[in-house]
Amino acid sequence: MFGHFCTGVTVITTADAAGPAGFACQSFTPLSLDPPLVLFCPQQTSATWQRIRSAGVFCVNILADEHRDVSRTFGTSGPDKFAGLAWRPAPSGAPILPDALTWADCQITEIHPGGDHDIVVGRVTSLGECRDAGPLLFYRGRYTGTAPVSPHEVPEVVDTLLAWPRHTDWI
8 A cells, every 4th residue: 555655765874983874765754944854764673773873963865766776775785885886975974875866964853763663853954955857766666756847837836835946945
């Protein structure tokens, strides 16, 4: 049933004394504008989540349509997921992935239990520029993207209320 709910795909990252760490995450959402908050829901037993929790900071990398392989790499456990990946540090030191649509650097503010997952609230401390590309989406067990939008169409009312076209629109 929930496979029929389309989600965006992100990679949540951090860095600590052991190096960079990250995992693919579909349970991410902006939460509040004032203060600027986001949330994601990692599995409590995730070793990567334990590293993020200990570091206290994370970066949300919003993936573009061409990042299917990146999502697959970060969606599985295994050897160094950052091998051969030329990432750069966000202000917190958490990795920003190459060519992400955009990114948000965050500090953990709250953690709530949610069954076998945790609900993690983070305060956004810095935002990246938004790249002009389509997002990577996941729907019915497959990656997908959005259909091109004609520049000649009038925006829907919801588009003007919820759109986040520039990083300065949010903070």
